[in-house]
Amino acid sequence: MMPHQTMVFSTAVPLSLMCNSCSGPEQTAASIIAENEQFMMYKAMGNAQDRFAVRTTATTRSGTFTLEVVINPDMVIQETRILSYPLTRGRGILQPGFLSRFHGKTINDPIQVGNDIHAVTGDTMSSIAMSDAVRQSLAFAVQYRERMQRLNDNSPPL
Numbered sequence: 469m470m471p472h473q474t475m476v477f478s479t480a481v482p483l484s485l486m487c488n489s490c491s492g493p494e495q496t497a498a499s500i501i502a503e504n505e506q507f508m509m510y511k512a513m514g515n516a517q518d519r520f521a522v523r524t525t526a527t528t529r530s531g532t533f534t535l536e537v538v539i540n541p542d543m544v545i546q547e548t549r550i551l552s553y554p555l556t557r558g559r560g561i562l563q564p565g566f567l568s569r570f571h572g573k574t575i576n577d578p579i580q581v582g583n584d585i586h587a588v589t590g591d592t593m594s595s596i597a598m599s600d601a602v603r604q605s606l607a608f609a610v611q612y613r614e615r616m617q618r619l620n621d622n623s624p625p626l
Contacts, residue, residue, distance in 0.1 A: 558594025
């Protein structure tokens with residue numbers, strides 16, 4: 469589990485949550501619901517299937533890239549994608565076959581190269597950086613959900 473982190477709750481900001489695994493390109497308005505210096509979490513608004521996304525960066529020896537983890541309300545990873553990858557090394561992690569290795573993972577899974585995630589041959593360091601960022605993003609989302617549940621449990625009935 470992640471160490472305690474401060475979360476700042478924001479008001480609605482228009483964002484675009486693309487769903488590459490849907491039957492066609494889908495663009496949905498989203499609102500930032502939590503963020504800190506490392507993560508930005510937002511929720512899709514007004515679509516039939518609620519989902520959350522956590523955006524973060526990962527760093528390898530070659531540099532930093534930006535990724536996003538799409539999570540359903542049960543805190544199961546639906547999709548992972550790399551939003552920006554300006555590096556010349558480690559490009560094998562951009563392949564759908566690698567990105568799909570995270571689908572269906574939950575907080576109970578290790579999400580760790582050498583355990584339940586197989587590294588891309590020749591791109592081990594990028595694979596590790598991606599796996600670490602995905603695991604930490606999911607932990608951030610779970611921590612946010614638990615915090616919201618505690619707040620709701622402590623609120624007086626209407």
